[in-house]
Amino acid sequence: xxSFLSGLELLLRFDVIAALLxxxxxxxxxxxxxxxxxxxxxAIVLPVTFSLEPIVGLTALLGIYGSSMFGGAIxxxxxxxxxxxxxxxxxxxxxxxxxxxEARRALSLAYSASFYGAIFSIxxxxxxxxxLAKVAPMFGAREIFLAALLGIVLVIVTHxxxxxxxxxxxxxxxxxxxxxxxxxxxxQRFTFGQPWLQSGVDLIVxxxxxxxxxxxxxxxxxxxxxxxxxxxxxxxxxxxxxxxxVYKRLATVASSFxxxxxxxxxxxxxxxxxxxxxxxxxxxxxxxxxxxxNPEGIxxxxxxxxxxxxxxxxxxxxxxxxxxxxxxxxxxxxxxxxVIPGPRLFAEQMDFxxxxxxxxFLLNVIVVAFLFFATRSLMKVMLIPNRxxxxxxxxxxxxGVYTLRNSLTDVAIASAFGFFGFILKRLDLPTSPIILGIVxxxxxxxxxxxxxxxxxxxxxxxxxxxxxxxxxxxxLAIAGQVWTVVKARRAKRTGAANG
Amino acid sequence: MSQQSDDHPHVFPEGxxxxxxxxxxxxxxxxxxxxxxxxxxxxxxxGKGLAAQPRFWPSLSLGGVVLFxxxxxxxxVRVTRTPGRWQEAATWLRSLEFxxxxxxxxxxxxxxxxxxxxxxxxxxxxxxxxxxxKTVWIAIAFGLFVVLFxxxxxxxxxxxxxxYEYAPEPFRYFLMxxx
Numbered sequence: 001x002x003s004f005l006s007g008l009e010l011l012l013r014f015d016v017i018a019a020l021l022x023x024x025x026x027x028x029x030x031x032x033x034x035x036x037x038x039x040x041x042x043a044i045v046l047p048v049t050f051s052l053e054p055i056v057g058l059t060a061l062l063g064i065y066g067s068s069m070f071g072g073a074i075x076x077x078x079x080x081x082x083x084x085x086x087x088x089x090x091x092x093x094x095x096x097x098x099x100x101x102e103a104r105r106a107l108s109l110a111y112s113a114s115f116y117g118a119i120f121s122i123x124x125x126x127x128x129x130x131x132l133a134k135v136a137p138m139f140g141a142r143e144i145f146l147a148a149l150l151g152i153v154l155v156i157v158t159h160x161x162x163x164x165x166x167x168x169x170x171x172x173x174x175x176x177x178x179x180x181x182x183x184x185x186x187x188q189r190f191t192f193g194q195p196w197l198q199s200g201v202d203l204i205v206x207x208x209x210x211x212x213x214x215x216x217x218x219x220x221x222x223x224x225x226x227x228x229x230x231x232x233x234x235x236x237x238x239x240x241x242x243x244x245x246v247y248k249r250l251a252t253v254a255s256s257f258x259x260x261x262x263x264x265x266x267x268x269x270x271x272x273x274x275x276x277x278x279x280x281x282x283x284x285x286x287x288x289x290x291x292x293x294n295p296e297g298i299x300x301x302x303x304x305x306x307x308x309x310x311x312x313x314x315x316x317x318x319x320x321x322x323x324x325x326x327x328x329x330x331x332x333x334x335x336x337x338x339v340i341p342g343p344r345l346f347a348e349q350m351d352f353x354x355x356x357x358x359x360x361f362l363l364n365v366i367v368v369a370f371l372f373f374a375t376r377s378l379m380k381v382m383l384i385p386n387r388x389x390x391x392x393x394x395x396x397x398x399x400g401v402y403t404l405r406n407s408l409t410d411v412a413i414a415s416a417f418g419f420f421g422f423i424l425k426r427l428d429l430p431t432s433p434i435i436l437g438i439v440x441x442x443x444x445x446x447x448x449x450x451x452x453x454x455x456x457x458x459x460x461x462x463x464x465x466x467x468x469x470x471x472x473x474x475x476l477a478i479a480g481q482v483w484t485v486v487k488a489r490r491a492k493r494t495g496a497a498n499g
Numbered sequence: 500m501s502q503q504s505d506d507h508p509h510v511f512p513e514g515x516x517x518x519x520x521x522x523x524x525x526x527x528x529x530x531x532x533x534x535x536x537x538x539x540x541x542x543x544x545x546g547k548g549l550a551a552q553p554r555f556w557p558s559l560s561l562g563g564v565v566l567f568x569x570x571x572x573x574x575x576v577r578v579t580r581t582p583g584r585w586q587e588a589a590t591w592l593r594s595l596e597f598x599x600x601x602x603x604x605x606x607x608x609x610x611x612x613x614x615x616x617x618x619x620x621x622x623x624x625x626x627x628x629x630x631x632x633k634t635v636w637i638a639i640a641f642g643l644f645v646v647l648f649x650x651x652x653x654x655x656x657x658x659x660x661x662x663y664e665y666a667p668e669p670f671r672y673f674l675m676x677x678x
Contacts (some may be wrong), residue, residue: 048649048653048655164567164570164571164574165571167563167567168526168563168564168567168568168571170563171560171561171563171564171567172560172564174556174559174560174563175533175556175557175560175561175564178556178557178560182553184551184553185542185544185553187541187542187544187553188540188542189540189541189542189553189557190533190536190540190541190557191540192540213598213601216597217594217597217598220594220597220624220628221590221593221594221597385634387628387629387630388625388630388634388637388638390597390628391621391624391625391628391638391641392641394597394600394601394624395617395620395621395641395642395645396645398601398604398605399645399649399655399657402605402608402657403655403656403657406656406657406658408602408605408606411601411602411605412602415598415601415602418598419591419594419595419598422591422594423518423522423591426516426518426587426590426591427516427518427519427522428516437560441556441560444556445556448550449550449551451550452548452549452550452551
């Protein structure tokens with residue numbers, strides 16, 4: 001209780017409250033602009049937060065992270081274009097409802113399911129926090145190495161249909177972090193005698209290139225699409241909640257999927273919403289209506305994806321392991337301020353952890369209240385033409401990349417990654433494995449070196465219970481992927497044989 | 500290849516996109532080149548374990564890129580290709596024009612200052628992508644907002660323009676500090 005009150009005290013400051021308001025409302029705005037999204041916004045804002053205190057910077061970033069999916073549901077439902085990639089499933093049932101003239105109902109359900117998912121996740125994790133504080137110190141170097149490896153394996157195998165490209169890109173990320181002078185024997189790696197490569201490839205520069213500049217190029221090279229906004233009546237908060245009450249069981253199950261998937265590094269929103277969507281379809285009385293405007297589809301996808309952000313903070317704070325690209329970016333804020341997330345943070349600075357969770361709770365309340373008043377005005381941001389958004393992103397991204405060190409080299413590296421990211425996006429290839437490869441690669445290298453100093457036999461590495469469980473999970477994830485491929489090949493052969 | 504209706508955006512891509520094999524080939528050539536250069540670009544420390552070798556992680560990661568790249572190449576060549584490889588490559592190269600604009604913008608800041616460079620960049624790029632009239636002015640106004648917010652109000656670290664040196668004494672500091 002003392003930690004909770006101290007956490008609350010940390011937040012009662014003008015700068016934290018301002019960051020909370022700007023982050024959460026800004027997050028809804030960027031979420032509602034198709035083609036921008038949380039990753040682009042966080043990449044741009046990230047270097048600006050370095051000059052702020054950790055709690056202020058993280059509050060702003062959490063605001064964007066936690067609220068963008070609320071905003072992303074608006075274009076998904078109204079114009080069949082997801083505002084953020086994780087709102088893609090919402091279009092399946094949201095847009096058909098809009099076409100039937102039920103836009104208001106679809107938006108109400110999306111907001112209330114998102115709110116329910118987020119609050120469910122925060123409450124579960126606050127209850128779990130004392131347990132986690134006890135478990136986190138049991139993670140030594142080998143457990144953290146295995147957890148990071150599990151994150152890499154999961155981020156690869158969860159890219160269904162793109163497992164090999166995801167593996168290539170994760171390996172590329174791991175390679176990128178090795179460039180420069182390594183920190184133990186101070187030898188140079190892949191610097192080609194260039195002084196500017198000695199300090200390595202900066203994560204922020206890569207992030208800005210891969211997320212912001214590449215997205216600006218996508219928008220600038222595309223065409224502006226005329227958008228016809230449907231009419232939406234005023235949305236009432238209590239109407240929202242009353243409607244959700246009918247689907248309370250589904251919302252709870254979907255939120256649980258979100259919490260579980262959020263806690264496992266490398267899994268995240270996509271897996272949680274696909275699991276909850278297929279659960280909803282399997283258990284529905286009207287499964288044939290899924291994809292044609294079934295409200296259960298909206299509840300399943302929105303509750304699941306909004307319950308992930310709070311849960312995704314668990315591996316980040318307790319073990320220093322980011323589960324996806326957005327938490328990987330947040331990790332940079334910790335490192336800049338010399339706050340090292342990990343078992344000690346969780347055990348010794350519980351007030352800081354509680355402050356972050358209270359922040360998440362408050363931002364959800366602010367966002368729902370904001371949407372309750374401002375949905376109809378907010379819809380207008382969807383009218384910003386794509387190429388104009390491209391100009392905006394490119395202008396903003398300069399602030400991010402140039403203010404780091406006023407270095408033209410950084411801008412050139414970010415531009416090179418922007419070009420690379422543009423090609424990846426054109427080819428529908430994922431960019432997040434690169435970021436996780438960079439962050440987790442560094443962690444794996446350091447922890448493996450430390451762990452191996454105490455290991456005599458290979459089995460020693462997994463002779464502790466947590467290490468063994470993590471190792472088992474890695475083996476199961478790889479075996480599951482191999483089995484999926486074998487099964488798909490067999491099915492294809494059988495299909496071909498049957499003509 | 501499955502055909503998805505317009506109402507259902509495509510979540511997991513299927514089929515081979517134009518230019519995919521071209522991209523895979525170029526990437527593989529670079530990866531193989533880097534893998535070959537490992538003996539020159541990394542060090543092997545005698546007497547140290549494998550995990551402590553500076554060469555271990557670059558070899559492992561580049562080996563992974565090449566191995567998975569080969570497996571990916573072998574599986575993808577069997578998928579029906581969508582024509583348009585060279586048009587796609589031309590699109591990639593055309594995007595470099597905007598990178599050029601961006602680099603020019605950054606290079607201009609220490610010379611003409613953040614304010615002038617941003618206004619010219621936003622207005623010029625708006626004209627370049629085809630906007631005329633009111634939209635160009637909105638783009639310029641947006642540029643002004645960015646400068647006022649980040650440089651004037653938040654004082655982010657952006658160098659002042661050399662051109663400000665020629666400003667009259669009372670304005671020089673003002674321009675350097677706020678624009």
